[in-house]
Amino acid sequence: MSTVSAVRTRRTIKSFKPDPIPRELLEELLEAASFAPNHRMTEPWEILVVGPSTRALLNHKTNFGGAPVVLAILSKPAKTEVDRDEYYAAVSCFILNFMLAAWEKGIGTGWSSLGLSKRAQEVLGIQPGYEVVGLIPVGFPAEVPEPKPRTPIQTKIKELP
Numbered sequence: 001m002s003t004v005s006a007v008r009t010r011r012t013i014k015s016f017k018p019d020p021i022p023r024e025l026l027e028e029l030l031e032a033a034s035f036a037p038n039h040r041m042t043e044p045w046e047i048l049v050v051g052p053s054t055r056a057l058l059n060h061k062t063n064f065g066g067a068p069v070v071l072a073i074l075s076k077p078a079k080t081e082v083d084r085d086e087y088y089a090a091v092s093c094f095i096l097n098f099m100l101a102a103w104e105k106g107i108g109t110g111w112s113s114l115g116l117s118k119r120a121q122e123v124l125g126i127q128p129g130y131e132v133v134g135l136i137p138v139g140f141p142a143e144v145p146e147p148k149p150r151t152p153i154q155t156k157i158k159e160l161p
């Protein structure tokens with residue numbers, strides 16, 4: 001699959017098959033994701049593999065579509081606001097890399113903002129200064145949604161003199 005094809009065909013998956021994701025493959029995808037751009041090689045991402053009892057406490061409305069794996073992807077504590085923004089941006093790149101690498105292997109992902117809630121952060125045991133950038137369900141898709149149309153990009157482009 002070409003990069004552009006992965007970018008264009010990836011979808012947010014809402015419903016997963018129960019088939020497990022081999023741990024080795026999961027780590028291979030996370031390792032590929034770690035080639036994300038990151039300023040000064042801070043590699044600001046950390047990954048929690050959310051086990052069944054923690055997951056149950058999260059009480060997600062669809063239980064993450066039945067995904068066999070749920071990851072919490074964290075951005076590490078930063079000393080300044082600029083560092084915080086850069087860390088968050090790098091971690092977002094990491095997540096998208098992971099999603100695209102997974103998609104190429106036929107594995108679907110989603111992105112839940114539930115990790116922004118105080119309660120979810122307590123359940124996950126998030127330490128001060130860390131941010132939960134996304135809760136990411138991972139698994140083989142039971143269903144792949146149609147693409148959501150995008151605004152023509154020309155309307156987003158402005159020329160500067």
Ligand SMILES: Cc1cc2nc3c(=O)[nH]c(=O)nc-3n(C[C@H](O)[C@H](O)[C@H](O)COP(=O)(O)O)c2cc1C
Pocket residue numbers: 010011012013110111112113114148
């Ligand atoms: C920062 C961020 C937070 C998101 N949070 C949620 C969420 O809480 N629940 C959800 O269903 N999708 C969430 N999404 C996924 C978007 O809804 C999805 O990417 C968008 O609808 C476009 O669909 P597509 O990814 O299939 O192209 C999130 C995406 C991003 C980047």
